Amino acid sequence: MAESRATALHAEHQQLGASFIAFAQNEQSAGWTMPVRYTSDIAEHSAVRTTAGLFDLSHMGELEVIGATAAQALDRSLVGQPSKIAPGRARYSMLCAEDGGIIDDLVVYRLADDHFLIVANASNTAVVHAELAARVADFAIEVRDATDCWALIAVQGPVSAEILTELTEADLPALKYYAITEAKLAGSNILLARTGYTGEDGFEIYCRPDEAARIWADLLRTGTPYGLKPAGLACRDTLRLEAGMPLYGNELSRELTPFEAGLGRVVAFSKEADFVGREALARRRDEGAQRVLVGLTSAGRRSPRSGYAVLDPATGRDIGTVTSGAPSPTLGHPIAMAYVDASYEEAGTRLQVDIRGTHDDVTVVPLPFYRRQES
Structure with missing residues (x-):
């Protein structure tokens, strides 16, 4: 078994009484010892929806692609078009195999004309690094794994901008969604991005690992009067589920293309x-996906969970599989995402999920389950 890794904030999590997740039990942690919760999943989830939550995301992978032809190299490597990203902006993209299977989903930041920062899922960082390096070998550029050079802290929730305003002179109103800028935060040089994985407004802070503990403490001290709470991976999962955001290893995998996941829009055929x-x-786009990702809701008390079979209630036939499911703290009833045969994707379709031998009724609904109110 591989040795577990601790982030630069591990001691802070211990002092806050965090419960840690065993890395072998969760793909999100991928060899890192990460806080799963500090107090309760529901309290932390609620803080992000109503005030703000503070996350350590330092297990995520950061890759830097640098060189005069970096944009052209990434156009060849990814399904999106990084050459069209303006400096200071970002896009969601994917690295796919020759057969269209998703190797990883990524956030691509353009820091300068010749400098990109790519954020990969923790479990896929080494694979993405190796694959990118192979694909751009004909270009005179550098691809390096910079994960150890960065700590990543996120502040997510409706009052996140108010909290950060007290610690930085960066023009937060001018920092649009999916934008990034160099800034000073609590005296430290950082990269500040308006991105997140919760369905709320929020910011992600890229800083030096040796400055992470001080920045974390300053954020917690400044944010506590606003209702900021430290938040773990458990509530991050229910937040992203409510927001209909896919998780690699659940909704995305090497066996699926962007079109099954309803993300065909990220493929830039026009480039x-x-x-x-x-x-x-292109073939999958033209033929149509046989199975598609849908949302499911239940009026019952038991939640569909990953791996549970989805059934046609009239015939009992297996027509799909749940990928993620949980009670929704915000909505007050169970929700799930599932891949089902395309003929069952229409909203309002009644289906069933086999929950430990009992067939519970569910209804197909549009994704996302939750959408924040714009101010």
């Missing part, structure tokens, strides 16, 4: 550059 997986993805 001039050829890219890995283009032909296979």
Whole structure:
């Protein structure tokens, strides 16, 4: 078994009484010892929806691609079009295989004309690094794993901007969603991005690991009067589920293409550059996916969970599989995402889920389950 890794904030989590997740039990942690909760999942989830939550995301992978032809190299490597990203902005993208299967989903930041920061899922960082390096070998650019150079802290929730305003002179109103800027926060040089994985407004702070503990403490001290609470991976999962955001290993995998996941929009067929997986993805686009990702809700008390079978109630036939499911703290009833045969994707369709031998009724609903109110 691989040795577990601790983030630069591990001691802070211990002092706060966090419960830690065993890395072998959860793909999100991928070899890192991460806080799963501090107090209760529901309290932390509620804080993010109503005030703000503070997350350590330092297990995520950061890759830097640097060089005069970095944009063209990434156009060839990814399904999106990084050359169209303006400096200081970001896009969601994917790295796909020749057969269209998703190797990982990514956030691509353009820090300068010749400098990109790519954020990969923790469990896929090494694979993404190796795959990118191979794909851009003909370009005179550098691809390096910079994960150990960064700590990543997120402040997510409706009052996150108010909290950060007390600690930085950065122009937060001018920092649009999916934008990034160099800034000073509590005296430290950081990268500040308006991104997140919760369905709320929020910011992600990239800082030096040796400055992470002080920044974390300053954020917690400043944010506590606003209702800020430290939050673990458990509530991050229910938050992203309510927001209909896919998780690699659940909704996304090497066996699926962006089209099954309802994310075909991220594939830039219009770009001039050829890219890995283009032909296979074009075929899937034209043929249509056989199974598609849908939302499910239940009026019952038991939640569909990952791996549970989805059934046609009239015939009992297995027509899909739950990928993620949990009680929704915000909505007050169970929710789930599932892949089902495309003929069952229409909203309002009644289905059943086999929950430990009992067939519980569920209804197909549009994603996301929750959408924040714009101010």
